[in-house]
Amino acid sequence: MNRPHLQINNLTMAYGETIIQQKLTFSVRRGSIFVIMGGSGCGKSTLLRHLIGLMEPATGDILINGVNLWQADAHQRQAIISRSGILYQSGALLSSMTLGENIALPLEEFTRLNRQQIDRVVSYKLALVGLGGFADYYPSEISGGMRKRAGLARAMALDPDILFIDEPSAGLDPISSRLLDNLILELRDSLGTTIVMVSHELASIFCVADDSIFLDADEKTIIAAGSPDKLLKESEDERVRNFLTRTL
Amino acid sequence: MADHQKYQYALKNDTLCLELTGTWTFAAGIPEISALINRIEADNPRHLVLTCHQLHDWDSGLMTFLIELIDHCHQRQSTLDRDALPDGVKRLLDLAYAVPERKGARRSILGQPVLAVIGNLTIEMHRNWNDLLKFIGNVFYALLNLIRGRARLRLSDLFYQIEAAGPSALAIITLISVLVGMILAFVGAVQLRLFGAEIFIANLVGLGMAREMGAMMTAIIMAGRTGAAYAAQLGTMQVNEEIDALTTMGISPVEFLVLPRLLALCITLPLLCIYANFMGILGGAIVSASLFDVSFYQYYQQIQSFVPLRHFAIGLTKAGIFGVLVATAGCFRGLQCGRSASAVGFAATSAVVTSLVLIIVADAVITVICQIMGV
Numbered sequence: 301m302n303r304p305h306l307q308i309n310n311l312t313m314a315y316g317e318t319i320i321q322q323k324l325t326f327s328v329r330r331g332s333i334f335v336i337m338g339g340s341g342c343g344k345s346t347l348l349r350h351l352i353g354l355m356e357p358a359t360g361d362i363l364i365n366g367v368n369l370w371q372a373d374a375h376q377r378q379a380i381i382s383r384s385g386i387l388y389q390s391g392a393l394l395s396s397m398t399l400g401e402n403i404a405l406p407l408e409e410f411t412r413l414n415r416q417q418i419d420r421v422v423s424y425k426l427a428l429v430g431l432g433g434f435a436d437y438y439p440s441e442i443s444g445g446m447r448k449r450a451g452l453a454r455a456m457a458l459d460p461d462i463l464f465i466d467e468p469s470a471g472l473d474p475i476s477s478r479l480l481d482n483l484i485l486e487l488r489d490s491l492g493t494t495i496v497m498v499s500h501e502l503a504s505i506f507c508v509a510d511d512s513i514f515l516d517a518d519e520k521t522i523i524a525a526g527s528p529d530k531l532l533k534e535s536e537d538e539r540v541r542n543f544l545t546r547t548l
Numbered sequence: 549m550a551d552h553q554k555y556q557y558a559l560k561n562d563t564l565c566l567e568l569t570g571t572w573t574f575a576a577g578i579p580e581i582s583a584l585i586n587r588i589e590a591d592n593p594r595h596l597v598l599t600c601h602q603l604h605d606w607d608s609g610l611m612t613f614l615i616e617l618i619d620h621c622h623q624r625q626s627t628l629d630r631d632a633l634p635d636g637v638k639r640l641l642d643l644a645y646a647v648p649e650r651k652g653a654r655r656s657i658l659g660q661p662v663l664a665v666i667g668n669l670t671i672e673m674h675r676n677w678n679d680l681l682k683f684i685g686n687v688f689y690a691l692l693n694l695i696r697g698r699a700r701l702r703l704s705d706l707f708y709q710i711e712a713a714g715p716s717a718l719a720i721i722t723l724i725s726v727l728v729g730m731i732l733a734f735v736g737a738v739q740l741r742l743f744g745a746e747i748f749i750a751n752l753v754g755l756g757m758a759r760e761m762g763a764m765m766t767a768i769i770m771a772g773r774t775g776a777a778y779a780a781q782l783g784t785m786q787v788n789e790e791i792d793a794l795t796t797m798g799i800s801p802v803e804f805l806v807l808p809r810l811l812a813l814c815i816t817l818p819l820l821c822i823y824a825n826f827m828g829i830l831g832g833a834i835v836s837a838s839l840f841d842v843s844f845y846q847y848y849q850q851i852q853s854f855v856p857l858r859h860f861a862i863g864l865t866k867a868g869i870f871g872v873l874v875a876t877a878g879c880f881r882g883l884q885c886g887r888s889a890s891a892v893g894f895a896a897t898s899a900v901v902t903s904l905v906l907i908i909v910a911d912a913v914i915t916v917i918c919q920i921m922g923v
Contacts, residue, residue, distance in 0.1 A: 397889035413574055420612035427615075428640065428649035440888040459607040486643055490636035 302528050303366055305330040305462055305494040306351070311360030320346050323521050324360070330461075331393055331492040333508045334483065335499055335528065338515035339543065344464055344498040345389075347515070351496065352464050353528045364462065382410055385460035385493075389467045391451030393439040399426065400435030406457045427451040429483060445476035446475045452483065462494045463487070469501035481507045502546065514540050554579045557587065559780045564593035569602040572610035579615045596621055599632040611640055618645075640727070683880045685801045687810065699803045701811075711811035716822060720769055725757075725824040728765055729831025732756050737840045746840040750850035753832030758859040762825035763817075764911060767870035770817055771903035773823040775878035778809050779899035782882025783892040791883065801883065818864045825863065833860030858923060866914055870907050877902040 304327035311324040311470070320343040328334040336344050351362060353369055353371045362369040364380050372380065389480045393402045403422045407413055416511065426432055429449035439447055448468070455463055469477040481504050499505055503514065505528050514524040514531070516539060524531055524540045532544045542548070554577075556567040561893075588596075598614075614637070630638060655673040660668070680896065693699040712770035736752040782805060785791050795800050829851065881899035885891050 321783060348801065396890035402776075415579070417574070417609075417612070424608060424612050424615055424644060427644040427647075427649075432644075432647065432649035438888075440886060440891070483643075486639060490639040492636070527758050541584070 303330075304328055306334075306496065307361075307363040307364065307366075308351075308358060309361040309363070311347075311350065311362065313343060313350055314360040319358070321515060321520050323543065324515075324521065326525060328494060328496055329412060329511065330494055332333060332510040333488055333497070335497055335505050335509040335512040336515065337500060337512055337528075337543070339500070340516060342517040343520075344500075344514045344515060348464060348466055348496070348498050351378055352384065352386050355438055357487040360396045382406070383458065383460055383462075383526065385455030385458070385463040387448070387451045387463070387465045387472055390444075391439065391447035393447060393450055393454065397440050398436050398438055399431065399442070399453075402439070402450065403435075403454045403457050406454070410458060422456065425456055426450070428456070429453045430479070445472050445480075448472065448476075448480065449483070452480070454485070460490070460493065465497035466493060467500075469499060469504045474503070477501065477504060478507070480523045484508055488529075495518070502544065514543070555584070557584075559591050559593060562594040563597060564591065564595070565597045565599065566922065568598065568600040568610075571604045571611070572606040574609040575605060576605075578609035578613055578859060579676070581613055581620075584617070585620055589624075593606045595629065597626050597629040597632070603634065605619075606634070606637065610637065611644070613642060614641060638798035643738065653798065679884060680880060683802075683851045683883070686800070687806060687876065690800060691809050693716070693803060694807060699807060700799050701803055701807045705804075705808040706811055710816055711809045712777075713770065713812050714816035714820060717769065717773060717816075718823065720773065721766060721820055721824050722827050724765055725762070725827035726834075728761050729753055729757060729828030730835045732761065732812075732828070733832035733835035734839070737836065741840065744837065746842050747850055749832060749842060749847060750847045751841065751854045753836075754829055754851040754855035755859060757825045757828035757832075758855055758863045760863070760911070762828055763821045763863045763866040763870060764907065765865060766817060766821045766824045767826075767874060767907045768904065770813065770820070770871070771874045771877070771900055771907065774813065775874040775899050775903045776896045778875065778878030779885070780881040780892055780893040783885030783895040786883065786885045786888050787889075799897060801816060806879040806883075809879055810872065811873040814868055815871075815873040817874070818867040821867035822865060823862075824862065828867075862914075862918060862923065866911065869910055869914070873906040873910060875905045877906060 306328040307328050309465060312322040313320040313324075319547045324347070336347055337397055338344050346355065350357055356370060359369075369377055369378070369380060384472075392477070393399065394405070402424045403425050404418050404543070407418045407421055408422070411418075422435055423432065426435055429452050431446060431453065434442065434446070434450070439450070442450070448471075452465075454492055455465075468480050472480065484495055484497075485508055486493055495508075497508075509528050512526065512528050512531070514537075515521070516523045524535050524537055526534075528544065531540055535544075537542055554568065554570055556569065558565040558567070566584075570576070586923045596617075614633075618628060618630075618641070630641065633641075690699055707767065732753045733749050737746055737749045740748050740752075742747050782791070785805070791801050793806075794804055825871060833844055833847045836847055837844050881895045881902060885895040
């Protein structure tokens with residue numbers, strides 16, 4: 301299928317009267333890793349919140365699998381969103397539930413699997429992210445990196461074909477960050493999952509990204525697009541080059 | 549689809565060839581592994597070869613099935629050849645087995661024996677009691693610093709806390725106190741009327757509000773309203789590491805956060821209690837004037853003659869003590885809070901429960917002391 305998995309047309313994002321970003325148009329290929337880059341405060345996370353249906357665009361369209369998210373009715377929109385996996389910055393695991401219960405939650409709510417099948421999926425997903433045997437732990441009992449991996453296991457619980465990730469490297473040491481990047485690459489390669497992630501960690505961006513856009517806080521729109529390696533070599537925009545080479 | 553259509557089972561010598569066919573998704577149904585395992589146990593092959601020439605779509609359902617199968621082969625020490633599986637499946641299997649399960653990570657799901665539960669509860673209570681004593685000690689030390697003028701207490705914080713605890717609570721105090729006054733008057737009047745002594749409604753309501761109900765009801769409202777808020781605020785600060793930040797900056801959280809709250813409640817609770825007394829007495833007056841032929845003037849005269857000021861003084865003393873208890877319970881539970889959302893909820897709940905228990909116990913003790921002193 302050649303249709304892009306995610307298509308954004310002329311999107312404007314605003315908080316009340318304040319415009320955050322405008323005229324955003326880009327598309328994400330199926331089975332690719334797409335990174336949204338930009339400095340702090342340029343609206344990367346806000347864009348992600350729009351893509352996962354938490355915020356309504358001021359103008360413009362968001363199409364997932366060809367379905368316009370905000371022209372669909374609320375029920376249909378919820379169905380599209382719950383079929384996507386989302387990994388939040390801090391993992392966002394529910395603190396009153398164990399890791400196992402956190403991963404089981406979407407399976408219990410949105411599938412007809414029986415208890416035994418759910419338990420098997422939970423231990424498989426935990427094993428995938430390297431947390432085999434930790435099902436009975438509460439999020440407060442494990443480290444930040446483990447919480448993030450458990451968050452990824454929950455995001456993958458329903459075998460989504462698109463995964464949104466907010467700052468995968470934030471708060472992780474280089475090794476944990478690299479392990480998470482490898483995991484993301486592995487998910488794309490083995491399952492063909494489309495991955496959209498927000499990041500400003502250069503090491504992680506160069507490691508995983510197939511394609512990217514660069515948002516700027518002053519121009520309030522995309523100032524560069526393409527694979528990060530290509531942007532590093534070819535971009536003539538000083539802001540993009542400075543960002544990608546960590547130059548002041 | 550029936551299970552046997554999902555895979556073909558072919559046994560040659562001691563090699564079992566398992567051909568996976570069709571769609572292996574949860575939506576399409578995943579066969580129960582137990583049937584296959586029973587058959588393997590019966591035939592006892594030494595080698596198992598997985599093939600999948602006609603496998604269409606698959607998801608985590610196939611993966612869980614394969615993991616069970618691999619684990620089983622591992623247990624019975626037979627070899628398993630999975631080279632013919634799709635690349636994605638092989639990679640995911642490698643990933644799932646890449647990090648061996650950490651030894652000792654898995655927890656027993658069995659409940660603890662009763663004795664262990666009692667023991668753990670006792671240890672927990674002991675620890676709680678120690679924490680509370682330590683907290684009270686810290687508060688006294690902070691108060692001492694305050695008297696010596698060395699406490700890091702900001703007046704702006706104190707005024708903010710007084711405003712949040714006092715004036716903002718007036719509406720709910722008004723409602724509850726007027727209703728309590730009316731209820732006291734009504735319940736008392738029905739009995740007093742039997743003796744034609746309706747005029748004593750004033751004594752009943754006046755005494756009841758001034759000595760007991762004014763302070764008690766205000767304290768209960770403040771425990772639910774302000775004590776819980778203190779626990780939630782400090783608990784959230786604990787989650788966000790704000791308390792740690794204060795400590796490492798060399799600022800005592802007790803002086804900076806607890807003192808303003810404690811002083812604010814010590815000041816506002818007696819003031820609110822005076823207001824609650826007035827409102828309760830007013831509520832009683834409304835009932836006696838409208839239902840029992842006791843005029844406002846008679847009611848007022850009766851209260852002035854028969855409810856001396858010492859009753860109000862006792863009520864106010866109680867209110868001050870309740871203020872200290874509510875603030876202490878709220879702040880203590882907040883600072884004791886763990887680092888999760890549910891811990892904040894637990895802190896708020898236990899702050900209210902602790903406050904209520906302390907209020908009732910303190911009230912009983914004060915009543916006994918007053919009885920002994922004859923006031």
